[in-house]
Amino acid sequence: MVSRVLLHLCCGPCTLYPLKVLREEGLEPVGFFYNPNIHPYREFRKRMAALREVSQVRDLEVIWHRHYGLRDFLREVVFREEDRCEVCYWLRLRETARLAREGGFEVFTTTLLYSPFQKHELLREIGEALARRFGLTFLYRDFREGWRKGQEEARQLGIYRQAYCGCIFSEQERYDKKWRRRRA
Template sequence: MKILTHICCGPCLVYPYEKMIREGEHLTGFWYNPNIHPFTEYKERLKSLRKFQDMKQMDIVYQDSYDLERFLQAAMSDLQDRCMHCYILRLTEAARYAKANGFEYFTTTLLVSPYQKLDYIRKVGNDLEAQTGVKFLDLDIVSGYREGRQKAREMGLYMQKYCGCVFSEKERYQKKAKKKKKSISHTPSK
């Protein structure tokens, strides 16, 4: 099978890459992630993926355009469903590239993360399969998330703390602030 694999980040690539290689599959990576904010975070994740590529000699296509405005436009059109719009944006680019370049299948490393909305990803993938004729490879790989993260650490890959978008970054810091406030309010007074 000729598989185009959308890559969200290096650490999420480790497990699906190793699994598919063990199964004798040939995969080509595809980097397109305009959601990542700030730009320094985008560059850090890109650098980490290039490190993985050098280690594994993997073929990766980089659609390296920091198209943040396009992502924000899509996300702001419906903040409640911003993740769906993000998946549509990224996977549409992958499916288009796959069709234009003769790939039989496309998939995404997003499927490894228990923190992603997997039902949304599968819906988008299946809808794009119907639109493009390129089959969506629905990998059942979330069970390998922790193993992949551990191997990524051992490889010295950059380990990000949030999905990438400005909204998830905000949520991350809000959760930290709530935890800190809660622990302070539970501290016994003297």
């Protein structure tokens, strides 16, 4: 039976529920923070600090990619802004799969499967495609069923919960009323 899993972590609050589920299944997740999509810089630092708190409270080993990836991310999505989430998933999950193979993990997955705001089926497709490419298993779970529980736990722990997905485009969608009216 496989017990070591490389778990891509998008942020602290979204880690709580998937971690609990995987541990209840007898698995031993090791976290991996790789999120060049989080902007601006102070938000990136804030989310890392929130995840550090979660890792300490829940005794989770985390492999950190601390480099602020604004430029790398923008180079990938420029002229593809409308399809940027797909590009973003490929970017983050490809790096996770690569590290899993290098690190001797046979299985990988992501806390992105916890969010009801992500394109869930697309994440699954990309995870499975990468698993085939790298000779790994993508551990698919629908963590969305624990959305409320996880958010409540984060609130009780006093963990910072972000107001937008991550990239500067999603920040505008969240706060720019004119932009929202255009999209409606």
